[in-house]
Amino acid sequence: MAYRAVLFDIGDTLWHSAEAPPAAEFRRIASERAREFLANAGLTHPDPSLVARVAWDALESAMKQARATDRVEPDYAAVAKAALLSVGVSLSARQAGDLMETIYVSGEDGGKAAYPDARPTLEALRNRGFRLAIVTNRAFGGDRFRDDLRAAGLDVGWDATAVSIEVGFLKPHPEIFRSALRALEISAAEAVMVGNSLAEDIAGAQALGIDAAWKRSAPDAEGVRPDFVFEDVGELLDWEPLRKAKS
Ligand SMILES: [Mg+2]
CATH class of the missing domain: 3.40.50.1000 (HAD superfamily/HAD-like)
Incomplete structure (x- = not known):
């Protein structure tokens, strides 16, 4: 030794996460950011909070799966892109990656x-x-x-x-x-x-x-x-x- x-x-x-806001607040921030992201990308969706939730759930489920199996870090942009198609949002892999970065609430915002x-x-x-x-x-x-x-x-x-x-x-x-x-x-x-x-x-x-x-x-x-x-x-x-x- x-x-x-x-x-x-x-x-x-x-x-x-000592001062982490409640989950509902995370969702609210993510939804607000998704709305802005879609507007900037020239896309509209009747329910930006659904977009944020679908993308985030897809990331979490891929992460969980990877942790339980081969421990190869997933390509989260690809994962989000595929999941978003199911709610009628068609993004490039690049856009999907940017969306994930946008809705991710981290650091001080996340109470770290x-x-x-x-x-x-x-x-x-x-x-x-x-x-x-x-x-x-x-x-x-x-x-x-x-x-x-x-x-x-x-x-x-x-x-x-x-x-x-x-x-x-x-x-x-x-x-x-x-x-x-x-x-x-x-x-x-x-x-x-x-x-x-x-x-x-x-x-x-x-x-x-x-x-x-x-x-x-x-x-x-x-x-x-x-x-x-x-x-x-x-x-x-x-x-x-x-x-x-x-x-
Ligand atoms: Mg740890």
């Missing part, structure tokens, strides 16, 4: 906030010589995700960022972990994964020989044994193997 890098899950590990000890912990780990990486399952990446990190105060100069929609694979698929290791140019034994999901973060990392620290949450898998268990992310700083990075 001598690590050079710490890989972090984001959702419910470093940030959470970092845990109070998240940023101080990341900074302390960096000061101890650890390199830091993100390994996250997210259907939206790119600038939007980086902006959301900044808004939450989690823009700590990450050394690598493996986002499922950018890598093409969802945790616990080994490829998303490998992509982080490759970017950091380290071996599995030199990294530790930190996350709240036994199935995705802990089992996924351990299958590759990456040790894993679990932020205790409702267990989503049986028979998984984390290398360290904590309640608050700041407790990582007291874990012996994270006192000093391997040089």
Whole structure:
């Protein structure tokens, strides 16, 4: 146990939806944005909220299916495009992708906030010589995700960022972990994964020989044994193997 890098899950590990508006408010915002999107695209539909809901439900169902099967991240634009045809909306794949970006309510709008000890912990780990990486399952990446990190105060100069929609694979698929290791140019034994999901973060990392620290949450898998268990992310700083990075 001598690590050079710490890989972090984001959702419910470093940030959470503390102030999330109720589902009805999400739907209202998405519907408003869909109405505007359709108008800008020169399309009309009697029920923009139905358009938003059909597109979003299609994304969620494809995501659920992928998580339960091959963990290959779906092409959500294609998924939405196909689903929208059923309600009489014909979009190009590009438009469908833009629509999804438009109706996705994220970051501060979605009530995302970092845990109070998240940023101080990341900074302390960096000061101890650890390199830091993100390994996250997210259907939206790119600038939007980086902006959301900044808004939450989690823009700590990450050394690598493996986002499922950018890598093409969802945790616990080994490829998303490998992509982080490759970017950091380290071996599995030199990294530790930190996350709240036994199935995705802990089992996924351990299958590759990456040790894993679990932020205790409702267990989503049986028979998984984390290398360290904590309640608050700041407790990582007291874990012996994270006192000093391997040089
Ligand atoms: Mg999580």
